[in-house]
Amino acid sequence: MLTCPQCQSPSTIKYGHTHSGKQRYRCHECGRQFVEHPAHPPIATDTRQLIDRLLLERLSLAGITRATGVSLRWLQYYVNAKLETVPHELPVTPKKRGQLTIEMDELWSFVGSKGEKAWIWLALDRDTREVVGYAIGDRSQKTAKQLWDSLPPVYRQCALVYTDYWDAYGCVLPSKRHRVVGKETGQTNHIERFNNTLRQRTSRLVRQALSFSKKWENHIGAVVYFLRHYNLSLQL
Structure with missing residues (x-):
């Protein structure tokens, strides 16, 4: 039985075809669209977490693709989405009034x-x-x-x-x-x-x-992403 790869629901329907001609399906429960045997399977959570850590090191995106095996195109989309959602407020330990x-x-x-x-x-x-x-x-x-x-x-x-x-x-x-x-x-x-x-x-x-x-947005996001990680590491 065909099930949704995201929510495992068996409630799926045919939903047209991909640009390469493969049958596309859609999940009634969560709306996820997918194919039965994707040429590029979803990136594992462990790989995503590794990429998150590598973004804090002196590595180019091309270097990260070589280290993790993901495609450069997927990585660029992933990084762009991550940097767009980075909170711009820095986590700072509360201080009392006094000598600072x-x-x-x-x-x-x-x-x-x-x-x-x-x-x-x-x-x-x-x-x-x-x-x-x-x-x-x-x-x-x-x-x-x-x-x-x-x-x-x-x-x-x-x-x-x-x-x-x-x-x-x-x-x-x-x-x-x-x-x-x-x-x-x-x-x-x-x-x-x-x-x-x-x-x-x-x-x-x-x-x-x-x-x-x-892009300015990515530049700001990358800097703030590191600054937030740096401050949080000091608070451990």
Whole structure:
């Protein structure tokens, strides 16, 4: 008896043919469309979970297809769908009002071509090493304001902020809690080290690589996907 591969219901009907001429069926219970003997069977859950982990490493999509055996076309659809659904809020451990210190910096990247710059602005809690805020856009005061607005309220109210000399910071951050420093002081070492981690773990941010983003949505999704995983790993 023919059953639905998704819900195992025997309530199925013929539903036309595929482009290659195979008989297509449709499940009355869940609406799933399928063929009886597919040339490309569904990707196993274990393989999908492996792909989710590999997306957090410095691997191109072509590299992931070689490691998992899935097709590049299927993988591209899978990745696009995953990045579209990534929540844009970062999981940050709740903090009480008091002495908080964050470091801010911006990281160069591009979308489509090097002429389409996509600056990644980050704020890192010096004590917990969590990324507590981010913004992706140009290198203007507008994006600096988006970074500031992305911070949890307790950081905007209490935190001492260390940045480099980029002018946009001074236009947005409270002057009494803003400290402008050079690299030689070591006051922004943690955020600069994290920038390196982000570049090394996210293939589309690696310099001189072919694994760049072609769509802004995917670029933002890939960055946030890693940032969320990074914060959650610190909370274990």
